[in-house]
Amino acid sequence: AQKVTQAQTEISVVEKEDVTLDCVYETRDTTYYLFWYKQPPSGELVFLIRRNSFDEQNEISGRYSWNFQKSTSSFNFTITASQVVDSAVYFCALSEYGTDKLIFGTGTRLQVFP
C-alpha cells in the first residue's frame, strides 16, 4: 500500500536558521514519483519539485535542497537561511507509475519568525 508520512506536524524557527522537513514514503512499486508542494496562507498548493525513483541525485534550487534516499525511503526537504516568506504548510506526495493518484502526507506547518 502507498503511504506518505510527515511526522513533523509543526516546526518553528527564527529567520536565517536552516530547517529540514522530513518525508518517509511506502510503496511496493519500483517506479514512482515523489513531489513536494508548498501551501501558503492563500490556499493554493504550489509545486516545488518532482523526483523519479531512478534518480537519487540530490537537488539544489536556491535556498531549497532535497535529499532522496531510497535505502531509507525518505525524501527530505531543507530550507537554508529560512525567511518569513517560507512560512507555509509543506506537503510531500507520492505517485506510483501508471496511476493518476497523488498520495499526500499530512503536511508540516513551518513558521518562520523574524
Next chain:
Amino acid sequence: ETGVTQTPRHLVMGMTNKKSLKCEQHLGHNAMYWYKQSAKKPLELMFVYSLEERVENNSVPSRFSPECPNSSHLFLHLHTLQPEDSALYLCASSQSPTSYNEQFFGPGTRLTVL
C-alpha cells in the same frame, strides 16, 4: 486570468441547500481533479477527469456530483451536505492524468456546512 481559478472562495450553506463550486484552468491541460482538504488529514482525491471523461471516483458520496463540460471547466455540485463535509475543496489540473505530471492547484473554496 492565469493558472487555476476557483469560485467562490468561501461558501456557507445549510444542509438542505444546493450549491455548486466552479473551477477553471487556463493552462491548456487535459486533466482536472477535485480534492478535499480537512483539518489534520491528508488531502483526499475525490474525482479525476481526463478529456472531460471521469476516470476516477474515489468512493465519494453521491451528495457530491462532479461535472466537466469541457477540458477547461470543472464543477462540483453539492446537495444535502453534512457538517462533516466542511473543508477546503481544491481543484487541480495537469497535462494528463499520469503519475509523472505535476498538478497545478487553485486557491480552493472554503466550505462551511451548518
